[in-house]
Amino acid sequence: MDAFVARSLEEIRFWARIMKEHSLFLRLGFRCEDTQLIQEANGFYAVFEGIEARAHAFTAATDPQQIRAFNAEVHNAVSHIWVFKRKVLGLILTCQLPGANNFPLLVDHVSREANYFRNRLAELNNGRLEPLPDAIIDENVFFLKIMADHAKFIGHLLDPSERKLVDQAREFSNDFDQLLWQAQDLSSMRPQSQTKPLLSQFLDQNRVSVASLRDFKKTARDLIEACRIKSIIHPLLADHVYREAVHFLAIIDLFEQALTGQAPTPLPAAH
Numbered sequence: 695m696d697a698f699v700a701r702s703l704e705e706i707r708f709w710a711r712i713m714k715e716h717s718l719f720l721r722l723g724f725r726c727e728d729t730q731l732i733q734e735a736n737g738f739y740a741v742f743e744g745i746e747a748r749a750h751a752f753t754a755a756t757d758p759q760q761i762r763a764f765n766a767e768v769h770n771a772v773s774h775i776w777v778f779k780r781k782v783l784g785l786i787l788t789c790q791l792p793g794a795n796n797f798p799l800l801v802d803h804v805s806r807e808a809n810y811f812r813n814r815l816a817e818l819n820n821g822r823l824e825p826l827p828d829a830i831i832d833e834n835v836f837f838l839k840i841m842a843d844h845a846k847f848i849g850h851l852l853d854p855s856e857r858k859l860v861d862q863a864r865e866f867s868n869d870f871d872q873l874l875w876q877a878q879d880l881s882s883m884r885p886q887s888q889t890k891p892l893l894s895q896f897l898d899q900n901r902v903s904v905a906s907l908r909d910f911k912k913t914a915r916d917l918i919e920a921c922r923i924k925s926i927i928h929p930l931l932a933d934h935v936y937r938e939a940v941h942f943l944a945i946i947d948l949f950e951q952a953l954t955g956q957a958p959t960p961l962p963a964a965h
C-alpha cells in the first residue's frame with residue numbers, strides 16, 4: 695500500500711466534505727436577494743461534492759501519479775473557495791451585506807480551514823514534511839484556535855434563554871483561549887522548548903480539553919437533532935464541529951505515538 699496515496703485520500707475525504715458543508719452554511723447565511731453569492735456557494739457545493747465522491751471511488755491501489763494530479767486539481771478548487779470566502783468576509787466587514795447571518799469570525803474561520811487544507815495538499819505533493827517537534831506545535835496552534843472559535847460560535851448561536859448551555863460554551867471558549875496562548879508561548883520559546891517531556895505534557899493537556907469539548911459538541915448535536923434545545927444552529931453545523939474535534943484528537947494521538955516512538959509511519963505534518 696502506498697502511504698502517499700492513502701494519506702492523500704484520507705485528507706481529501708475528510709476536508710472535501712467539510713468544504714462542501716461550508717458552502718451550504720455560507721449559502722444559508724446569505725439574504726434572498728444575494729442571488730449571485732447564493733449561486734456561487736451552490737457551485738462550490740457541487741464541486742466539492744464531486745471531489746468527495748471521486749476521493750471515495752479511488753482506492754489505496756490507485757496509481758500515485760493519478761493521485762498526484764487529483765491533489766493538484768483539488769488544490770486549485772480549494773484556492774478558489776478560499777478566494778470566495780475572503781471576498782464574502784470583505785463584503786461583511788464593509789457592511790455591504792446588512793442583515794446577512796454569517797458572523798465575520800465564522801467566515802474567517804472557514805477560510806482558515808480552506809487554507810490549511812490547501813497547504814496539506816501542497817505538502818503531500820511536495821513530499822516535504824515538517825520535523826515532528828515543529829509539526830506538533832504548529833498543528834496545535836492551528837487547531838486550538840479552531841476549537842476556541844467553535845466554542846464561541848456555539849455560545850452565540852444558542853438561544854440566549856439556554857443560559858446553562860451558553861455558560862458552558864463560554865467556559866470552553868475561555869479554556870481554549872488559554873490553551874492557545876500557552877501553545878503560542880511554547881512556539882515562541884522554540885527550539886529550546888522542543889523537549890520530549892514538554893511536548894508530551896503539551897499534548898496531554900490539550901487532549902483532555904479537546905476530549906471534553908468533543909463530548910459537549912456531541913451532546914449539543916444530539917439535543918439539536920432531537921429538537922430538545924432552542925438555537926439557530928443547523929444540525930449539520932453541530933455535527934460538522936463535532937467531526938473537526940474528533941479529527942484534532944486523532945492528530946494528537948498520532949503525535950503522541952510518534953513522540954513515544956510507537957509509530958514508524960509518517961505523521962500529519964503541519965500547514
Ligand SMILES: [Fe+2]
Nearest residue numbers: 712804807934
Ligand atoms: Fe469547518
Ligand SMILES: [Fe+2]
Nearest residue numbers: 807840935938
Ligand atoms: Fe471549524
